[in-house]
Amino acid sequence: MPCVVMAHGFSLSRHDGLEQYAEALVAAGAAVVGFDHRYLGDSGGTPRQRFRVEHQRQDYRAAVNYARRLDGIDTEQIIIWGFFFSGGTAVEIAATGVRIAGLILLCPFLDGLARVVKATKSSPGLVAWILPRALKDKLGAHTLIAATGQPGEHAAMTFPGEADGIAAAVPSDSPWRNEISPGLVYQSEDRPPAVRLWAQTNLRLRSCGPWPCG
DSSP states (O other): EEEEEOOTTTTTTTTSHHHHHHHHHHHTTOEEEEOOTTSSTSOOOTTOOOOOHHHHHHHHHHEEHHHHHTTOTTTTTTEEEETTTTHHHHHHHHTTOOOEEEEESSSSSOHHHHHHHHHHHHHHHHHHHHHHHHHHHHOOOOBBBBBBTTTTTTSSSSSSHHHHHHHOOOOTTOOSSSSOTTHHHHGGGGGGHHHHHHHHHOOOOOSSOOOOOO
């Protein structure tokens, strides 16, 4: 049986919009392993709401290895599913040689530098507000800012439609918190345009839905 390994995007938890996709995949004959990245949702780790790209890469690899050990799973049919930031992480995992059969990507975040440049041009005041907080976070002082907000507000994600998209994905009983460490700013550049180039060369990407991908 094939198995799809699913993770949320950015600050979201596995309760936020993944269940409908998981149910459809199971109905189609696949097994599903859904997980929360460390520091977020139901997973452990402190301080809470910390965002570290390398840790999320490690978590994806651990989840894939866990799926391979499950009874009845075809180890040659492991597929990674990713949304937004986790979509870009899924591409990174595939690009670094982890043996998988395929990727399912929903609005993958592939080019961090492009988003930083766009944000700097459209909201220079916001970037100036985030940068000292991101520096504190990088130096080890745990710092939290709002994960998302409307354009003009102080938050990590404020492009038009982003706050509304997250609100639509998060159910009332979700453990999601609108807080995240501001490490996205300096870690976004850790996702270079080469990742997008690899994706364009090796994957058939298809846009689905109105979510702004940055």
